[in-house]
Amino acid sequence: MRALVINCSPVRTGATAEIVKLVSEQLSNKYSVKSICIDDYVFAFCRGCRSCHNIAKCVMSDAGVIENIMREYDEADIIVSVSPSPWCNTHEPHATIKPGKKGFTIALRTGPNMPECERIIGSIEHFYGHLEIESVGHLGLTSIEYKTDVESRKQEILDFCKCI
Incomplete structure (x- = not known):
C-alpha cells in the first residue's frame, strides 16, 4: 500500500x-x-x-x-x-490592522451539504480572529453552481445584507 x-x-x-x-x-x-x-x-x-x-x-x-x-x-x-494555519497574530511582534473591524462571511458550494459551508465559514472566521476582526454574521448557501442558481436565493442574500 x-x-x-x-x-x-x-x-x-x-x-x-x-x-x-x-x-x-x-x-x-x-x-x-x-x-x-x-x-x-x-x-x-x-x-x-x-x-x-x-x-x-x-x-x-x-x-x-x-x-x-x-x-x-x-x-x-x-x-x-x-498544513500550517495562515498568518497569525500570536507571535510578537506582529502586523496589525486598525481595531474595531466587523467580519461577515458568505460561503457557497455547488452541492447540498451545509456542513461543508460551515467548515468554510469556520476557516474564514478563524482567520478573522487572527486579524482581530469580530465575526458577527455568516451565511451558507448550498446548491449554487451557476449564476442562475442565485435567483432562487436572492431574498436570503438581501436579508443577510440588512444585517451588515
Missing part, C-alpha cells in the same frame, strides 16, 4: 516540513511513502471556467500540474495532508 504525505506549506524546511518528515518516516514501516511539497508545483487559483466538468482535467495548469497532483492522490491508498 502507498501513502502520500503532503507538505501544504510553501516553506520546505520549516515546522510543517519537519512534521511531514516524521510522519513519512513513521509510515514507512507500513507503507511505501511518497512526500511532496505543494510549493514544488506552480498553479493558479481556480478561475471557475468549468472546463474540468467536460474534460475531467484542468485547462489552466501549466504542463499538467493539477493532473500530476491528482495522479499522486490516485496512486496513494493513504493521504496525509500537513
Whole structure:
C-alpha cells in the first residue's frame, strides 16, 4: 500500500516540513511513502471556467500540474495532508490592522451539504480572529453552481445584507 504525505506549506524546511518528515518516516514501516511539497508545483487559483466538468482535467495548469497532483492522490491508498494555519497574530511582534473591524462571511458550494459551508465559514472566521476582526454574521448557501442558481436565493442574500 502507498501513502502520500503532503507538505501544504510553501516553506520546505520549516515546522510543517519537519512534521511531514516524521510522519513519512513513521509510515514507512507500513507503507511505501511518497512526500511532496505543494510549493514544488506552480498553479493558479481556480478561475471557475468549468472546463474540468467536460474534460475531467484542468485547462489552466501549466504542463499538467493539477493532473500530476491528482495522479499522486490516485496512486496513494493513504493521504496525509500537513498544513500550517495562515498568518497569525500570536507571535510578537506582529502586523496589525486598525481595531474595531466587523467580519461577515458568505460561503457557497455547488452541492447540498451545509456542513461543508460551515467548515468554510469556520476557516474564514478563524482567520478573522487572527486579524482581530469580530465575526458577527455568516451565511451558507448550498446548491449554487451557476449564476442562475442565485435567483432562487436572492431574498436570503438581501436579508443577510440588512444585517451588515
